Amino acid sequence: MASTLIVPDCSSSTAAGASCFIPVNKIRIRRSVFHVHQQISIARWGHKASLLNIDTRRLFSPMALTVASNAETSAKVIDGKSVAKHIREEISTEISRMKEAIGVIPGLAVVLVGDRKDSATYVRNKKKACDDVGIKSYEIHLSEDSTEQEVLKYISEFNDDPSIHGILVQLPLPRHMNEENVLNAVSIDKDVDGFHPLNIGRLAMRGREPMFVPCTPKGCIVLLHRYGVTIKGKRAVVIGRSNIVGMPAALLLQREDATVTIVHSRTKNPEEIVRQADIIISAAGQPNMVRGSWIKPGAVIIDVGINPVDVRSKSPRGYHLVGDVCYEEACRVASAITPVPGGVGPMTIAMLLSNTLSSAKRAHNFD
Amino acid sequence: MASTLIVPDCSSSTAAGASCFIPVNKIRIRRSVFHVHQQISIARWGHKASLLNIDTRRLFSPMALTVASNAETSAKVIDGKSVAKHIREEISTEISRMKEAIGVIPGLAVVLVGDRKDSATYVRNKKKACDDVGIKSYEIHLSEDSTEQEVLKYISEFNDDPSIHGILVQLPLPRHMNEENVLNAVSIDKDVDGFHPLNIGRLAMRGREPMFVPCTPKGCIVLLHRYGVTIKGKRAVVIGRSNIVGMPAALLLQREDATVTIVHSRTKNPEEIVRQADIIISAAGQPNMVRGSWIKPGAVIIDVGINPVDVRSKSPRGYHLVGDVCYEEACRVASAITPVPGGVGPMTIAMLLSNTLSSAKRAHNFD
Incomplete structure (x- = not known):
């Protein structure tokens, strides 16, 4: 029987001090999470035809990094919406070039x-x-x-x-x-x-190249690249081990020479492990699960969770979306973080478009 | 330019106090290691047709656990030679049954x-x-x-x-x-x-079953099973990320609900990470790399390394074989450890025989 625990709703899109109820037995990461499954349909819209089919290494100008709005915070906002827009423009240009x-x-x-x-x-x-x-x-x-x-x-x-x-x-x-x-x-x-x-399999194997990479994890890595985050040699923790996000995200981080740990529903003391990470990719589908105290100062956080939280009294829609990570708390500790919404979400569809373009280029041997 | 570092040769099969020279630049785990590659040919002799094609859960009697011979040690010896012999006998019986x-x-x-x-x-x-x-x-x-x-x-x-x-x-x-x-x-x-x-790919994915599992990693897991080592919920560290051993070993441990970290050539401070592990599978191909100080008290160690060490003055053969783990030091800290030779090595060929039997059973729908 689930008891409940009152925790501060630390998402940036609700009034400060509001509380949400999370069943205590949900504090552990569930094996199969509804909200992650909700993202399947989004995830299905984007991949990469090869690991380098878009110029993921191009860095945004440092000016593109904006500090989170809360005065107490210091984390930079990783603006997935802006990066995705930029990528879609690049894709559009490439499609015109190929057509011509x-x-x-x-x-x-x-x-x-x-x-x-x-x-x-x-x-x-x-x-x-x-x-x-x-x-x-x-x-x-x-x-x-x-x-x-x-x-x-x-x-x-x-x-x-x-x-x-x-x-x-x-x-x-x-x-x-x-x-x-x-x-x-x-x-x-x-x-x-x-x-x-x-x-x-090809993604997991050294010396092999997948034809396409699942789009959401690829979107996470592209965000890190575009914001100039060093992956090689860093400790990375992926929270969640789904076939769609967590597992391929871990494989991608490993291909980039991070030292990767996957935290999942059976992990004991996940906070201790997460606290060692320089890079956190969270795809647990648990609203506000990762608290400020879980985060190593200066860590970079990619929050894949898109979790509806019930706010019937405050919103005509009846809910708002929050990530797996307590955004307000994380902003005070992390060096950079994706918002929810507007972080990983827009990247998924951009990666689908990119994968489709790459597939067409490969089919017609067009470079 | 490689400088050298004198470290005690802590393997159990040399005279105490002997020293060996390891280039300093080899102290880090190399990406591609000769001695791991040496094992390819062994590794190629064994797998599993399904993850449960042999009764990996059957535990040996506790009497089968023998304490390492050194008086200072406390670790139990995981006797791969004995387990492999037992499995080969089981396979032989099954083959006779199928033939009849x-x-x-x-x-x-x-x-x-x-x-x-x-x-x-x-x-x-x-x-x-x-x-x-x-x-x-x-x-x-x-x-x-x-x-x-x-x-x-x-x-x-x-x-x-x-x-x-x-x-x-x-x-x-x-x-x-x-x-x-x-x-x-x-x-x-x-x-x-x-x-x-x-x-x-099937090994990596939840809800999918591989036709066969690479034999050396499978042999590692079978040893853990046969010695009654709990994997679920444990911290596991795999050292090395080869396609043949490290990577599939990590995937297998994850399928068994361990929390897995892969340590590799680009990992900073590997000893800190290894020290957190309840279970260590080492496939780095670096003689005596894992020292006693790297090991959490009570950890279980599966040493896949088979590294020839030059002892021209002491052996007519000119070398002897040691693992990745300093056996003598590890025996004082770990709760159980595989010896080299006689640990994982014999399991590899046993798993090949097992995989071949399973394949024949599957082809003829024989249970």
Whole structure:
């Protein structure tokens, strides 16, 4: 039976002193977290066709770093919205160049099954993002009671269609379908999600290169690069070990020569381990779990969590979004931090667009 | 320019007080270590067809734990030689049962290219181990100047041959061949090495099962299981991040709910991190690198290193083998430790036999 613990709501978007109730048994990181799963659909919109398919090393001017607004804070804000906008502009320019040079327009196909409103929203957002940069998007919308065979048939057609360079299957699928079967049916050359085990295996192995990297973790690393954060030789802690975010984020950090620890639901004393990290990537899906006392002074924090917190009395929407990290507390200790929203979120879709462009370039041997 | 540092040779198999010279620049863990590579050929002889294809949970009687011989020590010796013998007996029994029930004999094919003496020895040892348990082995020995195409042709034939359930390509291959191409040609169903990226990807992903697991890391985990070492919730440190040992060992520990950190050549202050570990798996290929002061009291140590140390004046062979861990020092601090030799080494070939049996069982749907 869950008891509750009153903790200060330290998110930056609520009035100071407000409290939220977190069940004590949720203080530990859960193995499977609803809010992380909520992000699957976002995560599915972005990857990298190769680890270097965008110029992740280009640093923003130091002027781009803005200090968090609270007077007590010192952490720099890692502005994912701004970086993502910049990347989308770069992608748009590259697409125009490719179209002019060889007449090819990147194409992204999306398979949506059922009538989930959130899934429909994600698909709509993706379509708009594609339109904005010049990627042609194709959508197949099947009814909830479609068969797995029908989905596989469309995937097969997209696999064979040379005008399509990326294929996304919007998750979650209806329960009567085998998600693994469906995802594995996507051609490895068009798996812009990077969820295929062959891609993950290549990501894990030294001397191998994945075709695509899952977009959310890639977005995290690109943020670190663009803000000039040194990864090599640093202690990094990833909180959460999902296939979509935590695990590939850890593999990416390791490829960049960080010393990586994954903290998860079975970790004892996670705060002690997190406190050793120079770089924290949190994808636990636990609102405000990482407190100021968990953070090493000067650490850099990438907060992947997007957790709705109930504020029915204060917002007509009834909730607001907070990260896994107590933003206000963290701002006083960390050297840099991503806000929620406006941090990792916008990077995910930018990485999808980047992956689709890279796939098209690779298919047409265009550099 | 490498300077040298005199450190006591703390291995158990040399006279107390002898010293060895280790270049200072070797004190850090090297990225690519000769002695780890030396083990490739051993490592190639064993895996698991599924993560549970042998009864890894069966505990030895506590009587099987023997205290290290030095009077000052307290650590229990994890006797890999004995465990491996026990597993080979189990495999032999299973092979007899399968042969009687369905008339199938597991088959293992080995492709050896060139005239390296060490490779020839490994192949011979493997053949003998197969003979001992009743696995039929097939060997193709090609000359050093064979073409990659010839190797691929034999692999293709083995892939198609239903009497062969496992295929090994003895590494290293001659320089004019592309190792990745050759290894990738082995059918995923017969990749008893478990080195295929698809297997590694499945190993990394929650909810997926690899067909085979690389044998040396699997041997490490089986030793922990057989000696009743709790992994879940423990801090584990893996030293080294090779595709063959370190990386898959870390993935296996994580699958068992340990909190895992990989220490590697770019890690600063590795001793601080190692000192936090309840379980240490070392695959650095650095003789006596892990000192007593690096070890948390009561830790369990699996030492994968097999490093030849020059003792020309004392041995007609000119060298003896030591692990990555200072055995004598570690014995005074750890609760249990594998010796070198006689620890992980014998487990590798046992896991290969196990993987080959599992592959045959799977091919014939025999339980």
